[in-house]
Amino acid sequence: MYAEPREVRATPLTVPDLMRMRVERQPIAALTAYEASTAALMDLAGVDVILIGDSLGMVVQGHRSTLPVTVEHILYHAEAVARGSQRAVRIADMPFGSCPDPQTAYRNAARLIAEGNTAMVKIEGAGVMLPVIEYLVARDIPVCGHVGLTPQSVLKTGGYKLQGRTDEAAEQVLANARAVQNAGAALMVLECVPAGLGKLVTEALSVPVIGIGAGVDCDGQILVLHDILGIATRRRPKFVRNFLDGSGSIQGAIRTYVDAVRSRQFPDSEHSY
Template sequence: MNHSTPAPSLRKITVPSLRQFKRQGDKISMLTCYDAAFADSLDRAGVDIILVGDSLGMVVQGRADTLAVSVSDMVYHAAAVRRGTTRPLLLVDMPFQSYANEQRALDAAHRLVAEGGAEMVKLEGAGPVLDAITYLAQREIPVCGHLGLTPQSVNRLGGFKVQGKEQSAAERLVEDAKRVQQAGAELLVLECVPAGLAKRITSELDIPTIGIGAGSECDGQVLVLHDLLGVTPGNRPRFVKDFLAEGGSVQGAVRAFVEAVRDGAFPAAEHSY
């Protein structure tokens, strides 16, 4: 399949669209966003999925991690993004401990959908989280899983570190990915895992994978918008490329990212583990 088509389809991206992308071999582009103005720019640049990430705790609120972000924070920012976009699928993170049990997960997800306009919600981890995924999926709330480096587990993991480097950890990630799919997830984010492991998981799943620091063989790629624009304080993670330098403007940077993902030019080897 030729991935260099310059003009994105104007057709609305829906949950069923995602498996169609995977079947056709078309790469999926995803970026984070937290307000209406940037949402409009991402929409016009052809981004397929907009993620209202709990990363807003760090890049918007200035915190050291994502753990203090509330459901109300997510609803507020999701609703703002919803008002600024039409074509992309709107994916919204469920914040830390908002899915600690099934009823809590349903209450939080209902707010994100009904008040925030989310079309899919994202949960981190497997294990007990699988019950929440199933509970939401059975109640017509589409779910995206998230494995590898899960930022809400930063204290347990001891920091933001690459996951799945040892054989036993890699096998556990493969099994967790299959369980997330079996639980009812329609999409899976793989963060900071070795490229070969991400390739294996992608090949063994029917649902699409979205990589961030997970190599070029995932079905799509995601970056935090502020990282893509080179405005995040501190050291730039290995998996990030400053697209503003080559795009010349916010719109140009986002468009360059979308085209690089579709062409398979991003991520390159230097952006992978």
């Protein structure tokens, strides 16, 4: 049974701190958050990165995908999270349709940074997104890339499916990751790929790689808050574990998750591909 929350220093982490953690081989613990109260609990538990994710479209708004989420939605939730979080690096998702060209992407990203009080924005995919990433980074907006399974591409891919299963597909995931890094991304989310590919991508890149269903060898892990609490109504992916079981409280569940990531006990083989 979890009793007292353990205080963690409130000194804010920065984007360069995440690179330091990679170099020192200290696993990065990340979670999504959408409001102030759980963000504050994450700071107490030592969560390093909070993503204000467009996953809110599914777990908060009840949509079947992330596609209906807007910049205004992300901004609203980013402002709320910032009121509760002092320590973690806060990252705002750039939602579907918010990056049609570099100039529009800059206007949207600048709002999420300045008004949402975040340190970084996350952009899904490579290809046409590469000039967008370059444009933002050149204008001092840190960017987190996202390759592998990209939920904003669900209409094209036909569902939320494991990526990189064949040699050719794995090579494409690795090529995308390298291209996004070369465009200037300072962090990478790698989603839903075989654990071996997760290890390969992490070793190939020089920026921290945060896995979600990408195996234990990534530089860190991220999950959706509702998933670690077992309250999501959608089908639970293989890489999700309910950390509330046996933890006694939401605070305990978050702390248990952080400890499992730090000790590289999560994800185990049961929660990897």
